[in-house]
Amino acid sequence: MPGIENKTDAQWDAECDARTLSTANIILNDDKRWNAAKKAAANLAKETSDELNGLLKIAGKASKVEGMKVIGKAD
Numbered sequence: 150m151p152g153i154e155n156k157t158d159a160q161w162d163a164e165c166d167a168r169t170l171s172t173a174n175i176i177l178n179d180d181k182r183w184n185a186a187k188k189a190a191a192n193l194a195k196e197t198s199d200e201l202n203g204l205l206k207i208a209g210k211a212s213k214v215e216g217m218k219v220i221g222k223a224d
Contacts, residue, residue: 156164176182 176186
Protein backbone atom coordinates (compact mmCIF):
# COMPACT_ATOMS: atom_id res chain seq x y z
CA MET A 150 0.00 0.00 0.00
CA PRO A 151 1.31 3.44 -0.78
CA GLY A 152 1.86 5.82 2.13
CA ILE A 153 2.46 3.15 4.78
CA GLU A 154 6.02 3.11 6.06
CA ASN A 155 7.81 -0.14 6.75
CA LYS A 156 9.09 0.40 10.27
CA THR A 157 10.31 -2.09 12.80
CA ASP A 158 8.55 -2.54 16.11
CA ALA A 159 11.53 -0.83 17.75
CA GLN A 160 11.11 2.21 15.49
CA TRP A 161 7.38 2.43 16.28
CA ASP A 162 8.16 2.06 19.99
CA ALA A 163 10.79 4.81 19.82
CA GLU A 164 8.36 7.21 18.11
CA CYS A 165 5.65 6.42 20.64
CA ASP A 166 8.10 6.92 23.50
CA ALA A 167 9.23 10.24 22.02
CA ARG A 168 5.61 11.44 21.92
CA THR A 169 5.03 10.21 25.48
CA LEU A 170 8.12 12.04 26.73
CA SER A 171 7.09 15.18 24.89
CA THR A 172 3.67 15.09 26.54
CA ALA A 173 5.25 14.40 29.93
CA ASN A 174 7.54 17.40 29.49
CA ILE A 175 4.54 19.62 28.72
CA ILE A 176 2.73 18.38 31.84
CA LEU A 177 5.79 18.76 34.08
CA ASN A 178 6.13 22.39 33.03
CA ASP A 179 2.45 23.29 33.44
CA ASP A 180 1.62 23.65 37.15
CA LYS A 181 -2.14 23.34 36.59
CA ARG A 182 -1.79 20.09 34.63
CA TRP A 183 0.90 18.77 37.00
CA ASN A 184 -1.28 19.37 40.07
CA ALA A 185 -4.30 17.77 38.38
CA ALA A 186 -2.19 14.75 37.42
CA LYS A 187 -0.87 14.40 40.99
CA LYS A 188 -4.43 14.49 42.35
CA ALA A 189 -5.57 11.92 39.80
CA ALA A 190 -2.56 9.72 40.61
CA ALA A 191 -3.39 9.83 44.31
CA ASN A 192 -6.99 8.80 43.57
CA LEU A 193 -5.86 6.00 41.24
CA ALA A 194 -3.31 4.77 43.81
CA LYS A 195 -6.02 4.66 46.50
CA GLU A 196 -8.38 2.76 44.22
CA THR A 197 -5.63 0.33 43.23
CA SER A 198 -4.59 -0.15 46.86
CA ASP A 199 -8.18 -0.84 47.90
CA GLU A 200 -8.61 -3.34 45.06
CA LEU A 201 -5.33 -5.08 45.88
CA ASN A 202 -6.24 -5.27 49.57
CA GLY A 203 -9.52 -6.92 48.57
CA LEU A 204 -7.76 -9.43 46.33
CA LEU A 205 -5.21 -10.24 49.02
CA LYS A 206 -7.98 -10.75 51.57
CA ILE A 207 -9.82 -13.13 49.24
CA ALA A 208 -6.58 -15.00 48.55
CA GLY A 209 -5.93 -15.32 52.30
CA LYS A 210 -2.73 -13.32 52.08
CA ALA A 211 -1.57 -10.14 53.80
CA SER A 212 -4.43 -7.80 54.59
CA LYS A 213 -2.77 -4.44 54.04
CA VAL A 214 -0.76 -2.87 51.24
CA GLU A 215 2.01 -0.61 52.49
CA GLY A 216 4.65 1.54 50.86
CA MET A 217 2.56 3.25 48.18
CA LYS A 218 3.41 6.92 47.83
CA VAL A 219 2.74 9.56 45.21
CA ILE A 220 6.09 11.05 44.24
CA GLY A 221 6.10 14.81 43.71
CA LYS A 222 8.00 16.97 41.26
CA ALA A 223 11.72 17.21 42.01
CA ASP A 224 12.58 20.24 44.12
